[in-house]
Amino acid sequence: MPRMTARSRHEEHRAATPLELFFDLCFVVAVAQAGARLVHSLAEGHLGAGLAGYAAVFFAIWWAWMNFTWFASAYDSDDALYRVVTLVQITGVLILAAGVPRAFDDSDFTVCVIGYIVMRLALTSQWLRAARNAADPGERRMALLYAAGLVVCQLGWVGLLFVPAGTARSWVFVVLAAAEVAVPVIAERGAQSTWHPHHIAERYGLFTLIVLGETVAAATVAVQEALDEHEALGELLPIAGGGLLIVFAAWWIYFAVPIAGHLRSNSQAFAWGYGHFVILGSAAAIGAGMEVAVEQAVGKAHISTAAASAAVTVPAALFLLTVWALHSRHFKRTLAQQLVLPVAAVAILACTFAGHGAVLAAGLVAAATVAAGVALSSRGPEGTGPRVDAHG
Structure with a gap:
């Protein structure tokens, strides 16, 4: 053998x-x-x-x-x-x-x-x-x-x-x-396995990509089926556009900085790895929420507009908060940078009550979050110049 x-x-x-x-x-x-x-x-x-x-x-x-x-x-x-x-x-x-x-x-x-x-x-x-x-x-x-x-x-x-x-x-x-x-x-309390920080970071990133891809695929199928049955283009375009912006922002925010350098010990790596249950679960739930929003828009879901909107905004906000806790906060140098994702999460939750435009509003907030993160990181700490950190 x-x-x-x-x-x-x-x-x-x-x-x-x-x-x-x-x-x-x-x-x-x-x-x-x-x-x-x-x-x-x-x-x-x-x-x-x-x-x-x-x-x-x-x-x-x-x-x-x-x-x-x-x-x-x-x-x-x-x-x-x-x-x-x-x-x-x-x-x-x-x-x-x-x-x-x-x-x-x-x-x-x-x-x-x-x-x-x-x-x-x-x-x-x-x-x-x-x-x-x-x-x-x-x-x-x-x-x-x-x-x-x-x-x-x-x-x-x-x-x-x-x-x-x-x-x-x-x-x-x-x-x-x-x-x-x-x-x-x-x-691993005595001896530790020789997991590789860069390999582990890549593996988690790849699985996150798969989950985000499944989110886009599920939402696309939902929109296609709704169009085939109802031709409700006016109701579906804001959901599709907003959902796409949320997924794009989720990708940008997660992959903006390399995390491997932070995974220096088992305690750090295990907390980071276990925390991905929330990151991956909420990412997949965004796609499910978009399907629910589509079904509610065409009258197939037996819930209110606010409830359907929450199916998207709640997991989106949870994704941002968890990525901030596990990734972003380790790379921030100013209070303004630290506040971007938590404030964005609250703003996305507030979009729940924006009626039929809730998903689009949440998508616009997500896009603005990325823009704010890029703008703040380009200044560098205390105005010292650009940094290689475009993390929301």
Whole structure:
């Protein structure tokens, strides 16, 4: 069996591999399924159930991606065995995606759990392989703790299937989710895996691009279907235009500065990585919100204009605040620069009450946010000149 040894954290020119990109693309199906179910719930006025179902399903999607991504950053050997095992994980991802509708609509996680079992069997074998070839006892202990954590948590998810649907199952889900996110913290308390800062930053950026792309695709399909059925061009153009501005601004703000230099320790990297649950979840929810706004505009959604507008403005504001907390605030040099994104988030929330033009108004605010960020950063701190920082 070929050896699997840890890669260097200081390796130069580390970039995402074609296999990693393929792995990411397979998550598009799952993200699209979660977004479609959220649209249906919000359009029917089932806010609480819709948000709870979306949070649970998106956690399952996001955490499956996280498990693979951090392991691959430290141990991607790219040999035949590694590739085959990763393809098995991809199979698990597709099974997970197939189970999203049942999990969302009926709280039936059976198919999702089966998908996780497939993924976890593959990933556990990878960690055991890493332990077998560990360079020292500390690394071996870390890899074994990861493998044990995966097995224990997976047994918990299997047990969840036997808990009656309702409040009890919801609390068990929360406990199991907390156990999942605790595994890396516990496993790496002694020795740390050699994840690569630039590679991790790129991987998260690529997944963010996929989610934003799915947002645009979902909104485009919604507008097309509405036009085919209603030809309500006047009502749909402001939503399409505003939504596009929001997505463009989201891309600009997220990618304005490189974050890899900030990821210097596990505490910084884990907080940043875990925080992306909100960034990615809100980015995907923007697309779902745009679909809801389209359905409300043509009379297919049974909610008010303000509620439909909030389906776009709330996740957009949450995206800006979370990107500010995880990214932007580390690169700001003046109070004015620090205030741009929080103030923009409040302004976008205020657009909720702008009637049928709410989404367009929010898009204009998002565009103005980017312009303000560029203008302030071009001055540099205390008027010293331009800086390479166009972050909103």
